[in-house]
Amino acid sequence: MSGPPPPPFAKETQAFPVVQRTSIRFFRRITRSWISIFRDIGLRSYFFRDIIRGFGDPATYVPETIRQMKNIGVDSVPLTVIVAAFIGGVIALQTRYQLFPGVELSIIGLASRLMIVLELGPLLTGLVLTGRVGGRMTAEIGTMRVTEQIDALETLAYDPVAFLIVPRLLAATFMLPTLVILADATGLLSAYFVSVRLTDVTAQDFITGLRLGFGTFQVVYSLLKAMMFGMAIALVCSYEGYITEAGAEGVGRSTARAVVITSVTVLVLDALTAGVLAPFLQT
Amino acid sequence: MKRRDEVTVGILITVAVVVLILGTLWLARGGLKSGYPLYTRFAWGQNLKQGQPVLLAGVSVGYVGDVNLRRDGYLDVMLRIDDQYTVPKGSTAIVKPVGIFGDVAVALMPPIPVPATSYSPGDTVPPGPAAADIGQIMNRVDTIGQSVSVLMHALQQQVIEAGTLKQLNRTMTSAAALSVQLQGVIAQQNRNISETMAAFRDAATHMSNAVDSAQLAATMTHLRQTSENSARLVANLDSTNRQLRGLLTLAQNGNGTVGKLLTDSLLYSDLRHSVQRLDSLIADIKANPRKYINLKIF
Numbered sequence A: 001m002s003g004p005p006p007p008p009f010a011k012e013t014q015a016f017p018v019v020q021r022t023s024i025r026f027f028r029r030i031t032r033s034w035i036s037i038f039r040d041i042g043l044r045s046y047f048f049r050d051i052i053r054g055f056g057d058p059a060t061y062v063p064e065t066i067r068q069m070k071n072i073g074v075d076s077v078p079l080t081v082i083v084a085a086f087i088g089g090v091i092a093l094q095t096r097y098q099l100f101p102g103v104e105l106s107i108i109g110l111a112s113r114l115m116i117v118l119e120l121g122p123l124l125t126g127l128v129l130t131g132r133v134g135g136r137m138t139a140e141i142g143t144m145r146v147t148e149q150i151d152a153l154e155t156l157a158y159d160p161v162a163f164l165i166v167p168r169l170l171a172a173t174f175m176l177p178t179l180v181i182l183a184d185a186t187g188l189l190s191a192y193f194v195s196v197r198l199t200d201v202t203a204q205d206f207i208t209g210l211r212l213g214f215g216t217f218q219v220v221y222s223l224l225k226a227m228m229f230g231m232a233i234a235l236v237c238s239y240e241g242y243i244t245e246a247g248a249e250g251v252g253r254s255t256a257r258a259v260v261i262t263s264v265t266v267l268v269l270d271a272l273t274a275g276v277l278a279p280f281l282q283t
Numbered sequence B: 001m002k003r004r005d006e007v008t009v010g011i012l013i014t015v016a017v018v019v020l021i022l023g024t025l026w027l028a029r030g031g032l033k034s035g036y037p038l039y040t041r042f043a044w045g046q047n048l049k050q051g052q053p054v055l056l057a058g059v060s061v062g063y064v065g066d067v068n069l070r071r072d073g074y075l076d077v078m079l080r081i082d083d084q085y086t087v088p089k090g091s092t093a094i095v096k097p098v099g100i101f102g103d104v105a106v107a108l109m110p111p112i113p114v115p116a117t118s119y120s121p122g123d124t125v126p127p128g129p130a131a132a133d134i135g136q137i138m139n140r141v142d143t144i145g146q147s148v149s150v151l152m153h154a155l156q157q158q159v160i161e162a163g164t165l166k167q168l169n170r171t172m173t174s175a176a177a178l179s180v181q182l183q184g185v186i187a188q189q190n191r192n193i194s195e196t197m198a199a200f201r202d203a204a205t206h207m208s209n210a211v212d213s214a215q216l217a218a219t220m221t222h223l224r225q226t227s228e229n230s231a232r233l234v235a236n237l238d239s240t241n242r243q244l245r246g247l248l249t250l251a252q253n254g255n256g257t258v259g260k261l262l263t264d265s266l267l268y269s270d271l272r273h274s275v276q277r278l279d280s281l282i283a284d285i286k287a288n289p290r291k292y293i294n295l296k297i298f
Helices: A018-054 A058-072 A074-098 A106-146 A149-155 A160-198 A203-211 A216-242 A247-281 B002-029 B134-161 B164-210 B213-253 B256-263 B265-287
Strands: B036-043 B053-056 B059-069 B074-081 B092-098 B103-109
Touching: A018 A160, A018 A216, A058 A074, A058 A106, A058 A160, A058 B002, A074 A106, A074 A160, A074 B002, A106 A149, A106 A160, A106 A203, A106 A216, A106 A247, A149 A160, A160 A203, A160 A216, A160 B002, A203 B002, A203 B059, A216 A247, A216 B002, B036 B092, B053 B074, B134 B164, B213 B256, B256 B265
Parallel strands: B053 B103
Antiparallel strands: B036 B074, B053 B059, B059 B074, B092 B103
């Protein structure tokens, strides 16, 4: 004697009791999350592998690198200089007005140099370029992806990574330090003029503080941070554009995600750099 | 288009490299000119850093070029002096605190009078006596602060908590009231004294009017006579005194009857013997009255 046939369930788990079904769904979700994480790591590893392989094709990326250096570096000079000038001036003013009476005024030059060269010059340049350069990078590559231009490059036997990613990576890695040098110089000049013109700090006081305890490693530290920020901007934003899907909406989503991830990455790198290299800054 | 990109990128990188090199040199060496080196040596713990200013008689003439740590407790310090300045021979170098944050400068102290010769590049400037650093000053300030704190605590306990302040307030209030009362008393006394002086002045005026000069002259004559009589009396007393002293001298020397009476010990013995015999006689009379008193009537 056989019973009635089981009802036709849409999924196999629906045949289980509720408790078992919930547990199975829970563990399945966790497993999918981990699989997704490992898949992302794997995809990025492939991406890095392709970048490294792309370095072997200089004929493809060198001409494009110059163009990207102009886009990333030269075109960003006005924005970088304006931001650095205002930051330098504000630092000098704030430092002067927060000092209590009796403090040597040369501390303003020292504080301006330390804040601009060690921290705010690279960091603000990195964050500003994340929005201006990184967003543009993701949008460009993402658009090429959704309009199948990247597929066309592959069809023409072009290495898309060597043509699109490597030039941007090289350009960002070298142009960020260049911009940071200009930002540091502009910030210090702005701090000098604001201090001397708008406050009671003398030029001698400011210059004395500016040179106090200076070590060349401070400049190296600033440039190292800038290089790391440039690499982070190029890698994250290029990758997010490279994996863009779902048309124009996907491009917008990728661009927003790229800017957010790059900003957080820049801040994390800044903290890590300070934690690792700051002890070597003591003179 | 491509050529233009290359040019602009090249210009940007060149400018950045020039700014980097010149800026770093300027910050590290105090200017694009290196100046000439002088050397000195300080004990450990001077808080010296590259780039700190070098002062000659209070004027910035260079910067600390390099600081090398030695293992024997000293620091070899290279000073970069601007070419336009010379350091007088015999100057000494000290580390001088600047400000309150522990910053220091190297101060070159020229001798007085300033000699005509100067140190040559590469010479060593001898270190001078160390000035009190900010740590010592702060320690001193800390000690003073602790003393003040203890003092304030004691004052707090003695003056405020123990009620001395209230008592002091009460005392001050009482003193103020007392002062007011004293002022009243003094004013009253002042008036009394003024009145007394006026009365005295009136009395003196009346007396001068009332006293007769003839009576006064007679009184003065009587007083003079009394004084003369007193002088005579004193002279007589003196004479009597001398006579008595002479008599006493004679008596002490055993002259005369009185002298013999006073100085003759035999007489004294006889008197004692007689008194004893009289005592025994009286005792015998008391014991045997019939032996001596025999009353017969009829």
